[in-house]
Amino acid sequence: MTMWIIVGISIVVFGAMFWSILKHRKSVGHKASNFHENTTVEIVWTVIPVVILVAMAFPATKVLLAARDSSAPDMTIKATGYQWKWGYEYLDEGVKFYSTLSTPRDQIEGTAEKGENYLLEVDNPVVVPVGKKVRILTTANDVIHSWYVPDLAVKQDAIPGFIRDIAFKAEKIGTYRGQCTELCGKEHGFMPIVVEVVSEEDYQAWVQAKLADSGAPSFDPNKTYSVAELVSAGEQVYNMNCVACHQPDGVGMPPTFPAIKGGKISTGPMAAHLDIILNGSKKNPMMTAWGPQLSDLDIAAVIAYQRNGINSTGDILQPSDIAAARSE
């Protein structure tokens, strides 16, 4: 409707403008009149816009009140923004996971053909049942992010230290893709959101599978891994979580993103290395605490990769060491 109002006003205003441009020009001999006041006209063209605006405000208010109604949801998911990924927690079902961009680096850098869903694909999509009112609670771990899925008509800022909410109901089964829409630093353009809307049965099956998956750790916490095992697992972890800042091969982008290769911490004492990964850096806010985000095996593996893949210090930690450090 707004569109038609705009078209209507444009026709009148631009019509008058172009009519005067064509007809009231000196080159066709038009003499200038000298009128320059008309109170009636002024009042008319103040009142008419007011009436139009009031007419527009009514439907807009109705839509807004409906859209902002997040009461009585069928399910609630907490979405947490991180630099640079999303964490999801299904509050009733107890499902929890992180969702990271899955487009390979070489597609971004142009050394590989770009896939169909370039930059709009993740490793773990959000899965919701069709026709259910889903309430999303947004918050953030570091800076402000924004959870935006255009085709579900939702956008809500995720603000560190606060929880906001928004609700949607997907009427059709399918995949809905969106992106972070609040500038959140370097990789702002690389933290998409993917929502899979599935049937109720498929949803229940997915929940069961996820729960089974996360119930027990997928690794044996007491196993002693070999250096090679940890380094190869660590390379994966590094490429998912560290590479955006510390760069492939660990060259970093000093001074904000220090080098891992030959770096003071990654070739220095093991305790400091573990501490900065678990708890983040006190001096550089860009280095976040990875303890809550990564498993014991992931941390042991990424340390092994950094010290023995990128560097060659020869020492490693086992997942059990990480567990011990966590409980201190």
Place this chain on the structure above:
Amino acid sequence: MEAVHDHDHDHHVPSGIMRYVTTTNHKDIGSMYLWFSFVMFLVGGVMALVIRAELFQPGLQVVQPEFFNQMTTLHGLIMVFGAIMPAFVGFANWQIPMMIGAPDMAFPRMNNWSFWLLPPAGILLVGALLAPGGAGGVGWTMYAPLTVQPGMGMDMMIFAVHILGMSSIMGSINIITTILNMRAPGMTMMKMPLFVWTWLITAYLLVASMPVLAGAVTMTLTDRHFGTTFFNAAGGGDPVLYQHIFWFFGHPEVYIIAIPAFGVVSEVIPTFARKPLFGYASMVYATASIAILSFLVWAHHMYTVGMPVEAQLYYMFATMLIAVPTGVKVFNWVATMWKGSMTFETPMLFAMGFLFLFTIGGFTGLVLALTPVDIQLHDTYYVVAHFHYVMVAGALFSAFAGVYYWLPKWIGKMYDERLGKIHFWLSIIFFNVTFFVQHFLGLAGMPRRIPDYSLQFADWNLISSIGAFGFGLSQVFFLYVLLKAIRSGEKAPEKPWEGATTLEWTHLPTPAPYHSFETPPQLKG
């Protein structure tokens, strides 16, 4: 005083560079403002082209994401604070004394200082790129808590904003005092040219809003270095507080840029329609209402932060209200042209380009005012398109109109009319190629401030980038047109514009002498 100085009147001006360092002459200072803003316009323009070059195709080709973010940030800050605002202060300096029949600005020495604060600020802004880690890639809005993360480039930007704010406040005090105290006898407030009125209102907006921005960035500074937590929830602060403070400044800022542009257009259109401005009094009242409303709508930039729905409704209604006085202005301009006797020299072309494109920007603004629509379009390219219609087609085109209009008075030479028209047509075509397609990108959901995008956005981005390079080159062409006029322009007639009625055209020779109106002019009736 006059008697003492009469005999050496023209000899106490130092020559060369010292003339400009020490000058207290409003014309010299106005020229410096205009040249400074043009240099910053080119610097900010190059940054825009870096952005558009990266967005030419999907994938990362030209720059890395953090440098991209620094480019978008500095492009915004430089264009707003370095290019457009100083350009209109330059117009104010040149024109206000001449249009009200005053010999100079009220505080000439402060005038000198308020200009000379700008170059250090400009150097800090651009120099931030050379700081370790580069400038802060935080967006020109500098939202907390992202601003805690960058290195000292961020501090340089904060200090630059402080300095620019000081300069603006001093400039505004000067303008207000000049207008209120130094009008020629007989020039009552309601007889002032509309350009003077718009600047009076703008100067009040500046004085009221710049300290708020200074407060916001100062709190950012102390959050960064001195352990305060104004914007950090962990210490009892709130990141959204920053946004409220910023936009309490930021929305009036939009009108600080737009209102002097209204003023220029309100001088140019009557001149070339050879007909007095329609509804002078209603123009003054509309401008004042826009200025007041601009302080009451700031949170319409923040519909997605999660404010109560009642607040969203209030901001929606208040924002829609701005359409009324803005509409009145557009109607008045069209009514001024109606039944006039129009000619279409370059200033008039730019003024009409302004009117046409600013109205489109106004329409998209009305679309964005509707909260449910804005939530969908917030932080997408639709918003980018909208504010470039208002800022570039609005403020920049009206600045071009002003330069072509007053250039003969300033330098006593004419620009090349044919080249001026070519500049206009190149600008308006490439502007629309660049920015009209960005509406489609926004409607399709492309977020702003991303260095790379998914494949469905590729076509429109390609077109937009081509337009941007065309627009950039058109402005290099503008520099050529300017330099040609200055070096070898034809001598300007005393009154090149038949329909001009303001004092600088009717009571002063062309070019305007270094000191004008040492005795106040006699106004008719």
